[in-house]
Amino acid sequence: MALFAKKKQNKIVKYPGSRQLMNGHMAVISCEKVASDAAASHQSLSDSEMGALWNLEKNAGHLNISNRPLISVMTEDNASAATATAGLSLSGLRASLFSSSAQSIASMQESLFASVGKRLPYLLNLSCKSITKATSNIHCSHDDYHSLNNTGFIQLFARNNQSAADLNIIGRKIAELSLNPVAIAQDGFLTSQLMEPLNLPEEELIAEYAGLATDIIDTPTPAQTLLFGKTRRRVPETWTVDQPVQSGGAQTSNSYMQTVAAQRPFFFDHVTEITDQCLNEWFELTGRRYHRINQYRCQDADYLIFAQGSVLSTAEATADTLRDQHQLKVGVVDMTVFRPFPGDLISHLCKGLKGVLVLERTDQPLAEDLPILADLRNCMSKAIENGQSKGLAFPDYASYKQTSDIPTLYSGCFGLGGQIIQPADIIAAVKNMLPKGKQQKVFYLGIRFVDDNPLSPQQEIHQQAVVDAYPEIKQLSLPATADPAPCTTNLLAIRIHSLAGWNSTHAGNDLAQTLFKQFDFDIKATPEHDAEKKGHPTRFYISANSGPLAFDSPSQSVNTVLAIDPNVFSYCNPLDGLQEEGTFIIQSTFADAQKVWQQFPASAQQTLINKKIKVFFIDALSIAADEFKAQPDAALSLQFDLQNSVFKSAFFKASQFATLVGKTEEEIRSVIDNRQHLVSRSFNEVTEIVVSQMAVGNASSAQTTPSSDVPVLLQQKPANDHAIADIHRFWNQTGNLYSTSNPSNTLADPFLATGIIPASTGIFSDMSANRSQHPQWLSENCTACGNCYSVCPDSAIPGLINTVNEVFETNIKRIEKSGHSVKHLRRAVRTVEKKFHALTADKSVGTVLDPIFAKAIGDTIKEYAEPERQEVAQEFEWFKDVSQSFKFALTEPYHDDMNSRMPRNGGLFSITINPNSCTGCMECVTVCETEALAVVAQTEESLLALRERWDYWIDLPTSNKKFSRIDNLQAKQGVLDTLLLDKKNHNSYFSSSNTASGSGEKTAIHLFTSTVTALMQPRIEHHVKHINQLIVDMEKHIRLQLVESLDISDIDALETAIDENQ
Incomplete structure (x- = not known):
């Protein structure tokens, strides 16, 4: 056949x-x-x-x-x-x-x-x-x-x-x-x-x-x-x-x-x-032909690529490029049938070839060969045996009688865990087979064991240690070539940036279906291959053409980017891979083009200008909200669908699609969506930013590129003597690369080989860019019920109860840390504390404390003589500055009840939002019965305020034990959820960014770890103290026993004993 x-x-x-x-x-x-x-x-x-x-x-x-x-x-x-x-x-x-x-x-x-x-x-x-x-x-x-x-x-x-x-x-x-x-x-x-x-x-x-x-x-x-x-x-x-x-x-x-x-x-x-x-x-x-092995341009090939699955489209396009641009006769074999193994066909096909590359998406440790190559080598062994025997030992197989009949075999492992292989990787693997190539027989594609240009001194030192121990490690992977990618004739290559929970996959599929059904385009559309978790960034890729498309893998080079998430620049570079004179459309609530432009980082502004990219913006959120209000009985998901439909319409307008397909704008409008009012409004309200008239600069700090700065909480973590458990080592080698959206620069090393991750890596995450809203604490409404910090899935809203003195001492330390020295403040704050307690003795929930603090400080300053008054006033200005906009509340359990038992001892309660961990799920707002938490839109100013308050919270000491409302934790006596007011207990679990926003499992885990910490840590401390005392007692006992058996009046015996024990 x-x-x-x-x-x-x-x-x-x-x-x-x-x-x-x-x-x-x-x-x-x-x-x-x-x-x-x-x-x-x-x-x-x-x-x-x-x-x-x-x-x-x-x-x-x-x-x-x-x-x-x-x-x-x-x-x-x-x-x-x-x-x-x-x-x-x-x-x-x-x-x-x-x-x-x-x-x-x-x-x-x-x-x-x-x-x-x-x-x-x-x-x-x-x-x-x-x-x-x-x-x-x-x-x-x-x-x-x-x-x-x-x-x-x-x-x-x-x-x-x-x-x-x-x-x-x-x-x-x-x-x-x-x-x-x-x-x-x-x-x-x-x-x-x-x-x-x-x-x-x-x-x-x-x-x-x-x-x-x-x-x-x-x-x-x-x-x-x-x-x-x-x-x-x-x-x-x-x-x-x-x-x-x-x-x-x-x-x-x-x-x-x-x-x-x-x-x-x-x-x-x-x-x-x-x-x-x-x-x-x-x-x-x-009319659709399949064989046990399907061939592509194999008839005259000198080199063959064997593979299975989706990589074949990329391999075939790469083979065309190698033939056209490098004059290399390369063919591709699709292993459609693997069992029974088609060795009879393969032995004939491979006879006389110069090289055979087998690409396999699996790795089998300790085996001689990967599975396809192992069977390939076996079938060729049969062909060699046919050539050496008088008759054909294996009648259906070819006969290899000469050494030139036997091709050289190469094994390439690629794409494990869904990693996308690029044409440049396949080109590198083919060039490896050439007479002037490395002719490395076994290798990995798409990864690196050694980076020729280390990203940091720490990476260079670590990398050198690995190379010293394994000198040949670099040869185990083939770096991608610098050859240009195979040319594609895609009319459209689109990337959509959105957030999970916004029906982002539906948005991509809807646009793809429209291009397919209404305009008869060939389509390849796929979401980025990560499990979608609510609140996390998503990407969707669409390639569309009036003719056949070559690649199955998402195109790294696109001509259109839709940024449905307005915060996209905060966690990635949406302009990466966007071609010159491409189109960029972004969501924005601003109506002025200049203000929208200022939301882009300076580096993005420069890229847009250099590449002459056409930039458009539209407030799809507001348009969708208006349409949604007209349908009061509709599910909330409809609003996201409407928002995505607005962006779809904006795409057809901004990309000049009508011109591309030779149709009028009216013809395009009539078929892209049955909600014609929505389409018309989208076409009318999408606005272009004339990039040639814009200048680089005045970029908003809210849209900065991802930073590699060491997280604040990480700085407080001690280093571990064991490198495998050292979170600082993990940050330098891995965490910081993911933080800056450069995971591909991670090196395969012994640490990655173990798959072990140090504890508390959740502190690396920063969810600021993944939310458009956040909760805001209204201190005057708070009763310290504890619902918010108990239910928060992200451990992002800790509560604290401090004495007035602790708060004042924190402010003084922050002043000194900023470089100022204080002369009068430590004595003056004692007076302020007394006045504060006097002013709040009859106050309770609902009191706004800022005016009371101001009066107590003002009255204290007045008590100083004129020569010192200016100095005291200046120090109190610093005092106010370092506390930023941090708020405290008077509550019944920590102020009123404490004052009734111990006058002038009422505490200050606070709730603080962790800007890095909060995903904006608003569970805290839902459970708050006194409206002490409100939903506010996240802006540049509100995010800055959150960060300032969080920095202040870090400097505050943990809750003072005198305010504890737990009588006996072991016996479960008292208000048990208040154990979360202890920083050690609350921080027993750092929410990971790899979980869905509002996930109830995280709440359960946080309550469990905090309870275990509260129960076990005191026991451990007591046990360690007991062991240390036993050691002291044992040493004392030994010394006494030695003294009892020794006659201290015998000088010679003492000297002999000393000499023998030195």
Whole structure:
């Protein structure tokens, strides 16, 4: 059989497919719901999308081609899902198993082996993910796929959404003819979440090609004829009431050996022939050609690239570039079928080549080779053996008789955990094979073990220590070349910046669907492959063209950026990769172009000018709010959808899309959204900033680029003697790179190899840029109920109760820290304290303290004689300045009750917002019953005030123990939530930025860690004190014992003893 049949001109295929735009998971379920009867899955993760989509179809009452309702089995764990699928298949149902995590495949291994042995023709639809190694990761790797290699499953791999749909149906037929389960894989996120057009197989095609589970078919193999006769049911009913049998029993050694051995000739050896037959039948019906290995420009190639999955599109585009620009004859091989391994085809294809590069998205420690390369080397070994023997030991394989027949093999590991591989990486790997290249046989792509230009002295010192110990470590990775990326003909390359919780993925999909349906563009659209957590930044990429698109991976070079989040410059550079004369559209509440321009950092202003970028702004938030008010019964999510629709309309206006596609603006308006009033307003209100008329400078400090400054709380942390647990070492090597949005500059080193992270790295995070609002404390309304600091998921709103003296002493220390010396203040504040207590003796909740402090200070200054009065007044000015706008409150439990027991001892209560940790979830505002917390819009001024107050809070001592309201923590007596007023207890848990805004789990963890700290730390301190006392007592006892046995009157004996013990 030829690998590629000649295309027949003007051939009209019977089933061309229905043109649709969907992601890989949707493509699979669109086929499964038509062909299959039942499916099982374990849905414990947010990425279990295939099982969720199947259940949606089931709940909607969908009927398959057998006119049966769908069956769904939801299991408690992954192993049970595999067992349930086996049961469904044994009963004669056309069954499928959905898996969206590598851990699920690992946990169901035993069941998968058994399914093969029982000859069960079901499908395992696999969205490939990383398996937990040093750390966990939910993104793409092929670890789970290759863990199936020895199970006996037939293994297919889809390179895109089209092949994911087609192979699902083809795999179904292969499984049911061979009576062997089939695994059909696609890259998790990179394919499963990528929106792209495909020709979706028609129901009529599926019915004709795959038939029904109940069909009676001619028995396809002699072994099956012996079992079933000349005909059999398409999906055999192993378990029926009329035909009771036992399956899966225990066997003796002899019987087990025979059972296993018999499967090879009678079942496995037929798989290759059946696979080729099914692939050819599919081509005849659809015109879409698949082979066990699919070739791209391999006929005249000197070098081949073998790969699986979504990387193939990038590899093929790179091969074109290498041919056109470097005159290198490079071809690409798609390993569509991995089991059975197509060694017969590969041995012929690779004969006489100069080099073969195998790219694999997995790493198998301690193995001789990675899995594809290992089988590739084995098949070539058979070809060499053919060349050395008289006859052909392996008749289907090529014969390598000369050394020149044997290609040199190269192994490249890439893309683990979903890392995107760039064309420059593949070019580097190909150039490595050339005669003048390094010819490194094993290497990693896309990472670095050594940086030729260290980012800091600390990194240089650390890097040198690694190189000294491992001199060859640099050779283990290939740096990307400086070659230009392969040219793309994308008409549009769009990046959308938004926040999770703002329906950001829906915004991208909506724009992609509009470009696809209304303008017939080829589309590749995908969210950034990170789990979306409410309040966190998101990115969405869209590539669109009137012709075919080459790359599956998100384009790093874009011509349009939509910044739905107005704070985008605070955490990243949205202009990164934006092409010259591109378009930048940003949300802004300002109506004046100059004010919007001033919100950009100076570096961004310079970039916009240099690149001649067209800049637009629109207040989509206000437009959406106005439209939302007109629909009072609508869900809140509608407002975000409206906001995203405004930006979509603004894109079509600002990008001059009408000119690009040769249509009038009216024609564009009429088709992009059915809410024409919204579209018209968006077109009218989007405003251009004429960049050529703007100057660099006067940038607002609120929109500065990410800083590498050491976090304040980190500065207070002591260094750890053990480097692996030292948070300062972790900040220098890792934390600071993520803080400045440069994670790709992290080096692979022994610390990363362990996956160990020091405690308290949550203090690295700064969520200021991720919120548009924040709570503000209204001290006069506060009753110190404790609801806010108890419920805060981010540990971002600590309470404190201090004496007046502690507050004054803090101010004096801050004055001295600022460089001023005080002469009178320490004595003067004692007078102020007395006056303050006198003025507040009859005051309580609701009192505004600023005027009282001012009166007490003013009266104190007046008591000084004129020569000293000016000096005292100056020192009190400093005193006021260092306290910034920090507020205190008088509350019943800490002021009134304390004064009633001990007059003039009332305390000052305070609530402070941590600007770094607060995500703006507003849980604190929700639980506050006295309206002591209000929601305010975050501005440059409000953020600065938050930071000043937080700096002041850091300098304040922890809550004074005399105000404790806990009588016995062990016995749970007292107001237990007040233990959070102790800084040590409150800071026992630092909220991580890697969690969703308002997550209740964080509240539970914070309460747990603070309680454990409050209970255990005093016990530990007491125990350490006890041990130290035991040591002192032991030393004293030893000295006394020595003295008792010594005659101090015997001088000679004393001298002898001293000499012997020196």
